[in-house]
Amino acid sequence: MENSNLYCCDAPCSAGKTRAIVEQAKHAAADDNQKILIVQPTKELIEKTIEEEVGKPGFPVERFHSDATTKVVANLTQHFRDTHSHGEIVFTTHAAMLRLGHVPMAGRWTVYVDEVPSDYVKIEELRLPELDTRATFFRHFEMRDGLLLPGDGADAHPEKLAKNEKRDAVWKVYQGVASRVVSDHWRVHCEINEEGTLRTTSVLLPSLFKGFGKTVMASANFHEKILVKSWERKEGVTFIPDNSLALRFSSHENCERLTIRYVFDRDGWSKAFRDSCVKVEDENVNVGKFALAAVKQHVGDNPILVMRNKDRAKDFKNWENAIILPGSPHGLNSYTDVDHFAAFSAINPDPAHLKFLNDILGVATEEVHNDMYREVIYQGLFRSNLRIPDSKEPVECLVMDRGTADWLATKLPGCRVEPMDAPVEFADEALGVALAARLKKKRGPQPTGAARSAAERKAAQRARQKAAKQ
Template sequence: MNNFRGEGRVVAICHATLCNLSPELDLGDWYCYIDETLDVFHPAELNLHDSHQLLTEHLKTISDGSPYSRLVSVNDTALTAIIENRDRDAYREIVAGTAEKIISPHYDCFTLQDKYRHLIERKGEKQKLYCLSVLHPRVVSAFGGVTVLSARFEESLHYHLWEREGVVWTQDAALSVRLRFTQHSGYEKTKIYWGLDRNFSKSFRDANADWYDEFIRAALDVVGTEGHVRLENNDIKNSSLLSKSLNGETIPGRAHGLNKYRNIDHAIIISAMNYSPVAGRFLSARYKFGSHKQAVSFACHNIYQAISRTSMRDGDMGRERLWVVPSRIHAEWLSQIFQGSSCISLALNQPSAGNLGRPELFNSPNDRKNHSKVISRNKARQISDFVDRIGVDMMENVTFFNSSDDDVSSLYNIDHFVANYRSSWFKIKYKRDAQVISMKEHKYISWLKKESTKSYAKKDDVPLVSPAFYNPLWVGKGKRGKKNVVFASGVMLDFDDTELGPDELAKIFTELQMVAYSTFSNSSTNLRYRAYLPTTCPMLIPEYNVITHAIIQAIESAGYRGKQKGAAKPNGSDSESESDRFTLGGNLKRHGIDMGKIGPYSIFHLPCRSPSGHSFFNHYSGPGRAPLDVNQWLSSLPPIEEPEAPSTPTNYSYVDEAHTLTDHQKNGVEYAMAEWFGTGTLPGKGNDAMWDLYERLRDLRLPIDLMWEQMSFAARSSNTPRDRLKQVDYLMNDLMQYRFMLPANRVA
């Protein structure tokens, strides 16, 4: 370009070449015309948790006191080698674009200071390198002048960012008067349809696949058999329902300058175009370019460019045009531009707002960490009582749903199992052998949410879970029965044909973390969902039951009723009193809790998409909400009443007088043995009853020899003494092996 000085040459280059011009060029005699806005913002999020040092060892950060620090090179030679990548190294290919912008004189690169420090120090899991690159106006500062040719330029990110960097924009009046038109008028025959009443994103699309398919069908109904252009995101553009339309032509995501579609009137432009949360917050914080402006400059402008490829460019106002866009904000923005056009809703059911991306729940990272520590401490204190209910032999026979959780060969992993047990998984309703789901609470909830996106042909195809952990050593019938329940974790309740919505349920229990998800049979006329409430520790059956009833009582105290007992009569003659009327449920809303499934041994279908198209998955968490504190709830409720021991023969002694036992232990042994003689001596009952006896005596923390003696005594009185004595030896050897593994301060 230096050689063409004063010769009146025109050089056409692309945007990428402009950004790579050498700063050493003498461009003072050249005038730069830019057709369409430049991509002035390039956010990169690279998952380099284990390999970042290959790049970061050549970088440093410069802080200005804000959360965002400048990211600069300390070794241009090394970064240049990464960019050139002469050996075609796969890692270098991934980071080359980021390295190129860091050493470029035309870009200012920023990173989140805290995230960068965590990456360098290897704090947390799956840390990323965030590089937010902004193309600076100095890229064109060497030119004698610059003009940008773009529609609605003042709304663009290019205009706003460079203005914030000191550029003073002035409209070129001489060029403006030569434009064919400066506004779009006369579009009375144009109809703009939209599907969603809030922002549209890929995460929303993926979480609401049924809704998205319904949206596509409605869009295709609008255009009918007419030809149309279509645009979706690259990840689905060749596989979606829209791509199967025979009358549509797919246009590229960057449609600027294409003129081959000017014979087509209609358009379905429904790609999701949003910055990532990190990038969006950066633009808001540093450049005061908020979410609404981002939606207009990124999504709306790209939709405008795509529609501009159609017959709209020719100015023939006599033709009917039908356009479909994702959201109301897009349709209303277009309708303001194309004067006279109509903005029309497709009248689709709107998914629950709970399916939106998770908002910021805490004021600061420290608040979030402190909240997590409190929950962890509460759980640690409360799980220890359940560890000794799990023997080594029992653990060796557990089948895990996730193979990564099957290392249970040490005491540490038994602790881990009790702390992280979530539910028993069954492939089908009639399956008896469970697979155990053991994972951290937040991962379990994430897994449930992922399950909610799956579709099934019929309800019986949906897998099931139970809060109960069933003893895998159980022999005979009742493997999934309540007698085989070791403990349960979390509370699950079904709400069928309910008038108590999930948001209202969350308002009743403002201090509890909970999940509410629609079931297979949910519909617009019959609200059916399941609530899952995490707990701080496992529970025995009586504890689970008393807590569940306390939850139901709190719901009914908030103005909801169970099954309708009868309509209340009007007050007056022969009518119930006000209190009786509410007891009968006359003026109360129906909570719809399935009272046949309130035990921990109940099984519940996993979340999935409802065939009706009305699906949701809501997670209520954050400051002030925590898992249900089992010990705290139990201490605030009436004591759990144990059934009275039946009368038993008195011609034998169950308690060895050589041992010093507490009154509680003595009474417990009497009760346990009485229960045995009531059922264990009957034909066909010995196996189950011996398990019950074993658990009752074990929970009393009796000395091994006394417990063995009592169980052997019971075995000899059974209908099959040889089998029962073998069962006793098996159980007691397992218990003894486990107790000897415990530290001294943990021995029962």
């Protein structure tokens, strides 16, 4: 595809990407009467950005998300249609952007996409067990060469079903898939089994940004993103580097203060391994609970940022020093006074999804794991004190597997990678017994007296923020 308007900025975590985007956008809107669309992952991040970075400029600033307006996509499209001649900045979410259809006068707009969208593949299963239901559905849509396409018969009305203006309860179930089938910006792959279950996998296409004057996608580890690799390999996209954003730095420095420790001497971490058990001294020991106990003991009374799966929330309930981060921690800057971070999350696609990414999008399994799992841990780590580039505080990162520790080290030159106490591999039962005995007997680090209360940590953080603004 012709993509001369697609630019990229590979911006490391804490390099000031969002601030740089806003500053460039403000100058363009104020000085050159340009129209700017800034697309961010969540409505919460939009509100935070407007409050902390945009302020009250002398031009309009609009936001389109579910807390600010009803019918977000329709109203955003209408805003494009009714646009005036003077400069402005408009904010919207990734979710709204990915649902856009035709954008009136798109060429007048410069788009900044803050973080590469993660919702680039949508998987839905539609149950069509009854023959009459299946016949009704395929009157409007057809399967051809593994794709779900709009039907072209005289009684086919796929667009009406996608809009579902009458809010029909039955068609509401199929509306999401239908809207992507009729969109120019999604390709819908499909297969149906004997029971009548239609599995659809929709893939975002780069045509979404084709009509805009210029689109800049900014993200850490940009060229490791699955979406980027797929567009480059399968859609013929060549991203043009954009070095105009005023980042604080282009690569991580001062990483000598970081120690990355791993619990298991293996490559990868999964729910299956986490939930497995091993026989130790005639007792079944759960791998995940063993890892949690080992990390808690290692950290002692120090505050720690933690990432974990929701299905194991109760295991962390009584860990008083743990601050639980959300699954997508982008934009959280309020924990930079915390020096310890642990990642227990297991994030992997199911086998069918992985096969699709391999075969259809052309992304290797290791590349999938790097983006879906290790990139999330990288983002979580940078919610800690490591986010402060010139800090002298030592930072500790605890991960479950050595493969992830080694991957992080390639991004953070100068850091140390070492096992936590001794690398655990339950395949070696003797080692498992020895480590279990060590865990029971060892008390963990003695309190140094340097641990601060929550109020003290908050006061220190406010002082740093105040100093940074001066």
